[in-house]
C-alpha cells in the first residue's frame with residue numbers, strides 16, 4: 001500500500017504527447033475519455049486536480065496533414081497553435097460529459113520565475129480548483145521555443161507542482177515507469193518501483209532521450225521529479241495505458257516508479273521558499289496575529305500588522321516579526337509595500353474601500369507562509 005500516493009490531496013497529472021496522440025494519428029480521444037473518467041472519480045473523492053497536457057504539436061500536425069514532425073521552430077510553433085485548439089476542445093467536451101468545467105492555462109517557465117506572475121498564476125489556479133474547474137495547462141508555445149525544441153512538458157508539470165504545492169505529480173507516459181535501462185534497447189530492463197528523486201544512480205538509467213513524438217524521455221522526467229521534490233511533492237512515473245491506472249494509484253497499488261523527496265514536505269517547502277526567494281521587507285505583527293499564525297496556523301490578515309518596512313512588490317518574500325522583533329514566519333506577500341502600508345490595521349471589508357480593489361483578503365496566505 002502506497003500511502004504517500006493514496007493519501008495525496010492535491011495532484012498534478014501530466015500526460016505526454018507519446019500517449020495522447022495514438023502514435024501520431026491525431027488525438028486518441030478514446031484514451032482521453034478513459035483518463036477523464038478516472039480524473040472525475042478522483043475529483044469526486046476530494047482530490048484537487050490540475051492537468052498538464054502535451055500534444056498540441058502532434059494534434060496540429062495531424063490537423064495540418066503533416067506526417068513528419070517539422071524541423072523548423074516556427075513550423076512547430078504554428079502546429080502547436082493549431083493543435084492547442086483541438087487539444088483543449090477534446091478535453092473540454094470529454095469533461096463536460098461528466099458536468100465538469102475546464103479552463104485553458106498557457107504558461108512559460110519565465111512566468112513561473114517572475115515573482116508577480118508566479119503569484120498571479122497561483123491565485124488563478126487556486127481559484128479555478130476551488131471552483132471545481134479542471135485547469136488544463138500547456139506551454140505557451142507561441143512565445144517560447146526551448147520547450148518545443150526539446151519537447152519537455154515534464155519540467156513545466158514540475159513547476160506547476162511547485163506552484164500549486166501539489167502533494168503528488170503523476171507523469172503518465174508510454175512505458176510502465178522508469179526502467180533500470182532504456183527498454184527500447186534492453187529487453188531485460190527492470191522497472192524501478194521506488195527511489196529517492198536525488199539518487200545519483202538514476203542519472204545513468206535515464207540517459208536516453210524520448211520517442212518520435214514526445215522528446216524529453218526519462219531524463220526530463222527525472223529532472224521533473226527532482227524539481228517537484230523541492231516543494232516536497234512525490235512523483236509517480238507510470239504507464240498511461242495501464243488499465244484504470246489513476247484509480248489504482250489512488251487505491252494505493254504499487255504501479256510505476258515512485259520518486260520521493262529527500263526531506264519531509266514541510267522542511268522541503270521551507271527550504272524551497274528560503275532558497276527560491278530573496279527577502280524584500282518586513283511586517284511587524286501584534287501578539288494576536290503571532291498567535292493566529294503559530295497556534296492556529298492561520299493566514300496573516302492586514303488587521304494584525306502594525307508596521308511595514310522595505311520596498312517589496314506583490315509576490316515577493318517578506319519576513320514577519322513578532323512584537324519582540326523576533327522572526328516568526330516568512331512568506332509571499334499579496335500586496336506591494338505601498339498598498340500594505342495603507343491596509344494594515346484594517347478589517348477585511350475595509351480593504352477594498354481603501355485600495356479600490358481587493359486581490360486577496362490575506363496579506364500572506366497560509367499556503368505561502370513558512371513558520372520559523
Ligand SMILES: Nc1ncnc2c1ncn2[C@@H]1O[C@H](COP(=O)(O)OP(=O)(O)O)[C@@H](O)[C@H]1O
Nearest residue numbers: 016017018173179181182210211214215216217
Ligand atoms: N530508463 C528508461 N526507462 C523507461 N523509458 C525510457 C528510459 N530511458 C529512455 N526511455 C524512453 O523514454 C520514452 C518516454 O519519453 P517521451 O517520449 O518524452 O514521452 P512523453 O511524451 O510521455 O513525455 C519511452 O518511450 C522510452 O523509450
Ligand SMILES: N[C@@H](CCC(=O)OP(=O)(O)O)C(=O)O
Nearest residue numbers: 017054055056057151153214
Ligand atoms: N507543448 C508542446 C510540446 C511538449 C511535449 O512534447 O512534451 P512531452 O510530450 O510531454 O515530452 C505540445 O503540446 O506539443
